[in-house]
Amino acid sequence: MARLTKSSSNPVFLAAALEGLEIQKQRIARQLKEVEEQIRDVKKQLGRKGAVATPITNPVSAKRRLSPEARKRIAAAQKKRWAAYRKVAAPAEK
Numbered sequence: 001m002a003r004l005t006k007s008s009s010n011p012v013f014l015a016a017a018l019e020g021l022e023i024q025k026q027r028i029a030r031q032l033k034e035v036e037e038q039i040r041d042v043k044k045q046l047g048r049k050g051a052v053a054t055p056i057t058n059p060v061s062a063k064r065r066l067s068p069e070a071r072k073r074i075a076a077a078q079k080k081r082w083a084a085y086r087k088v089a090a091p092a093e094k
Helices: 011-046 068-093
Strands: none
């Protein structure tokens, strides 16, 4: 809490402080009203009272599901690639 000094107990000083605070209060009230109007406008644009936009979900988090047949095809193709790689790499080692 602020200490009271001779200048702060002066009625003219206190009246000026009160006037400044009232001006700030009016400015803040205007800003609140503007924000409330913007919120109403957004709700009207959404077409529903009180509607809120849904957050964007992360598309990476959704896992893809492979059928067992697809997994077998992928595994067979990978084995074929590794066999071809080893066939080429084996003569180079000798």
